[in-house]
Amino acid sequence: MSTGVAEKTQKTVGGIRRKFAPWTDPKAVPLIRYQNVTKRFGSFTAVEDLSLDIYEREFFALLGPSGCGKTTLMRMLAGFEEPTSGRITLAGQDLVGTPPYKRPVNMMFQSYALFPHMSVWDNIAFGLKQDGVAKDATAARVEEMLKLVKLEQFARRKPHQLSGGQRQRVALARSLAKRPKVLLLDEPLGALDKKLREETQFELMDIQMELGMTFLIVTHDQEEAMTVADRIAVMNHGKLVQVAPPAVIYEQPASRYVADFVGDVNLIEGKVESNAGGLVRVHAAAADMSLTIAQDIQAQPGDAAWIAVRPEKVRIDLDPPADRSVNCVSGTIWDIGYLGDLSIYHVELADGSRIKAAKPNLTRMVERPISWDDKVWISWSPDAGVVLTS
Structure with a gap:
């Protein structure tokens, strides 16, 4: 088989958003490094x-439930x-002890924190004026930001005259105006309705890549x-549970916690019967039968195991x-839930x-x-699920 054919038939875990994976290059130098970081508030x-590397030009997500430590991790940066x-370093510089206003980062808050008495133009220009940037340069940068977020015609309006999505764009433009090395986004779309939130997600991706x-x-x-995100760090109780691209997080969760937290999943408990040749057989008490999963895993017969299979990978038929x-x-x-x-x-x-x-309604x-x-009969192929031992 030729190399070209082999490349076309090679299977991968899920799709990718863009060909960008510096974390797979051992020579790549991280832009941000958390090195054995601990943060305590009294006895808590x-x-x-925690140790974590984030690379230049990466769109990185910290994901987890309330209280898992993700916001604290961002606030320390x-x-x-x-x-x-x-230690926390940015471009090789140790940030510990450096005040926020001297760090090459900017933060966009969930509440947007716009100045209500200022116009859109003045809100975006505020940070530049505080830094003493020349008037001509400030004007040029503000116009550039307005064009970037498609708000040129709203430059003289006040925040209360804008929709929630437009206010979100103003806050984004203000955060980007100073051209920080890193933009921090703290639940930036939480105040938007579902449809607008989905649209804004793609706009954020386009702006970040541009x-x-x-x-x-x-x-x-x-x-x-x-x-x-290019990569996601799933957190729980102040620790990283798994760091990987979205498709790997979803298709190859490292634990039951990740499988259950990200998306919907069926977890079927059992014990490993055999593990050889890339096929794991698990006896599931619920089904009272042996189930086969195509997976390379370190497990021995008798080990406790859980089969994780997503609902969309389960086929349902009357025969x-x-x-x-x-x-x-x-x-x-x-029970049945009709979702359109x-x-x-x-x-x-x-x-x-x-x-x-x-089941899709085709x-x-x-x-x-x-x-x-x-x-009914439900079924799934051996490569549709994964076996988890923790």
Whole structure:
């Protein structure tokens, strides 16, 4: 087989947003480095012995539930908090002890914090004027920022005369006007409605790539992190649980916590029966059968294990599948959620446990729709799930 054909047929984990992966290059030098950073507030440890590298031009996301330490991690980079121990460096410079206004970073807050008595133009120009930038240079930079966020016609309006999305753009333009090395985004889209939030996510991505800047975003919204980020750091109780591109986080979670926190998932508990040749067989008590997963994993027969399979990878039918190589189990429809583009089916197995299956609604009319109390067969291929041992 030629190299070209091999490249075309090679399988990868999910798609990628852009060909940008300096973290895979051992020669690449990180722009930001957290080295064994710990932050305590009295007896409470917000961040515990954490080390993390972030690269230039990367759109990086800190993702986790409230109280996991993600905002504290960002505030230490901004200079609003100092680490109890450890080092934080930016472009090789140790930031510990450097006041916020002397750091080459800027922060965009969830509340936007715009000056209500100033126009859009003056809000964007504020930081430049504070730094003593010449009038001509300030005017040119403000015009550049207005064009970047598509608000040229709103330059003389006050914040109260703008929509929520427009205010968000003004705050972004003000944060970018000083051309920081790193832009910090603290839940920046939380105040927007769902549709506008989705549109703004793509605008943020376009602006970040156009400027070639490093963006660090803090969010508890898994979908937002998956959309905008080159890499995601999933946090829990002040520690990093997994750091990887979105597709790897979703398709190859490192633990049950990651699998359950990012997206929807079925977790089927069992014990490893065999592990050889890239195939792991797990006996699942819920299904009372052996399930096969195509995966290379360090596990021994008898080890506790969980099969994680996403609902959209589970096929649901009224008849048993013809393909005998798939994992298959029967059950009864317990509940149905119609979401327009797809339907979510909750299938109850013989032992009372439930598995979710997602089925896209490809046509408006269905000859024999699956309904409540129907006996159904759910199945998934060996490469659709992963085996987790922690």
